[in-house]
Amino acid sequence: MNNTTATPLSATIAVDELGYYGEFGGAYIPEMLYPNVETLRRQYLGLIKESGFQDEFRRLLRDYVGRPSPLYFAPRLSAHIGAQVYLKREDLNHTGAHKINNTIGQILLARRLAKTRIIAETGAGQHGVATATVCALMGLQCIVYMGAVDMERQAPNVARMKMLGAEVRPALSGSQTLKDATNEAIRDWINNPEDTHYIIGSVVGPHPYPDMVARFQSVISEEMKSQLQEQTDRHYPDAIVACVGGGSNAAGAYYHYLNDRRVRLIAVEAAGHGVDSGESAATSILGSRGIIHGSRTLLMQTPDGQIVEPYSISAGLDYPGIGPLHAHLISSGRAEAVSITDEEALKAGFFLAQTEGIIPALETAHALAALDRLSFSADDVVVVCLSGRGDKDLDTYIGGMKDC
Numbered sequence: 001m002n003n004t005t006a007t008p009l010s011a012t013i014a015v016d017e018l019g020y021y022g023e024f025g026g027a028y029i030p031e032m033l034y035p036n037v038e039t040l041r042r043q044y045l046g047l048i049k050e051s052g053f054q055d056e057f058r059r060l061l062r063d064y065v066g067r068p069s070p071l072y073f074a075p076r077l078s079a080h081i082g083a084q085v086y087l088k089r090e091d092l093n094h095t096g097a098h099k100i101n102n103t104i105g106q107i108l109l110a111r112r113l114a115k116t117r118i119i120a121e122t123g124a125g126q127h128g129v130a131t132a133t134v135c136a137l138m139g140l141q142c143i144v145y146m147g148a149v150d151m152e153r154q155a156p157n158v159a160r161m162k163m164l165g166a167e168v169r170p171a172l173s174g175s176q177t178l179k180d181a182t183n184e185a186i187r188d189w190i191n192n193p194e195d196t197h198y199i200i201g202s203v204v205g206p207h208p209y210p211d212m213v214a215r216f217q218s219v220i221s222e223e224m225k226s227q228l229q230e231q232t233d234r235h236y237p238d239a240i241v242a243c244v245g246g247g248s249n250a251a252g253a254y255y256h257y258l259n260d261r262r263v264r265l266i267a268v269e270a271a272g273h274g275v276d277s278g279e280s281a282a283t284s285i286l287g288s289r290g291i292i293h294g295s296r297t298l299l300m301q302t303p304d305g306q307i308v309e310p311y312s313i314s315a316g317l318d319y320p321g322i323g324p325l326h327a328h329l330i331s332s333g334r335a336e337a338v339s340i341t342d343e344e345a346l347k348a349g350f351f352l353a354q355t356e357g358i359i360p361a362l363e364t365a366h367a368l369a370a371l372d373r374l375s376f377s378a379d380d381v382v383v384v385c386l387s388g389r390g391d392k393d394l395d396t397y398i399g400g401m402k403d404c
């Protein structure tokens, strides 16, 4: 960064060699997975930094995804909030959300590692669709594991994945949701270490995944710097607000500002029916230290270490952990956590639709709802990461409106 702050180097937020952000992260994996993860760990930085890789990544982001995504000043929303609110329009990307930034990066990596078979896990189906999309683009075999219950709840995304040529395999164990799909994907990877790359969809999982996914998503804040410079004459905002499921859109939106203490980082989680209702996904409040999907982080668990099934109206925030970067940012005080209920998110979704003509994803609506909870001064520049579009959520919005 050209405008460096006085932050001492020791306070710099970066992952270490072993994948730790402070006490969080690492790679806690079964021994049989070790060769796959170790190969990736040794090679990912070298491959990503190659100029050939960067050229291809940038070209696809521009010509296929449609980047740069606009940074839109939202005048009517700004007047309501009492701050200068800008929306980083990840909803305008191909496939309708930020997830494609990561899957493009990982498919290029998979090709360089000479992998011919791609596997992924998906909960709501958004990451599955983004993975099936890039596999079609590259002509690679694609298998997506999805909980049988989720397949029923998210039938349109199952249809999309199939149309894109992917095979969707139901996970039939446990609660038949995301964590069971993840277990199936890990089992598959153990059995097929030679030809298979596992594309994880957020900044979660064993090192190097959280760092690798954050780097691919960091294009979000890279663009913000020049767009803010152009529109506000300053390359940094006063605050960045993003919703956190695993935390990949937030990691991308924060990335180039992590060490710039002038920028408030606000992480918005799903409170579901309320933090104390027993039906929520507010991991930073309800979570405790433990290991999930190969990384040490904060997660919702019972006193004897069983994972608590999370709940949120938005399927993308319905995850029992958070990525290790976010566990570190929140517990060190660098990021502020806000939790938003289903009802608040629905209202914020309708409000954006009717003040700015943009229907946000339900996940994103949580970030928008947080604006009402925070205090800003009138000239504060606030960027909200508009992580995705709400077409997939129309039924939920319309159904939810009766309760609002």
Ligand SMILES: *Cc1c(COP(=O)(O)O)cnc(C)c1O
Binding pocket: 097, 098, 099, 126, 127, 201, 202, 203, 243, 244, 245, 246, 247, 248, 249, 250, 316, 317, 361, 363, 364, 387, 388, 389
């Ligand atoms: C998947 C998803 C999220 C949550 O995932 P993160 O990794 O936390 O970004 C948020 N918004 C949208 C639109 C999504 O599809």
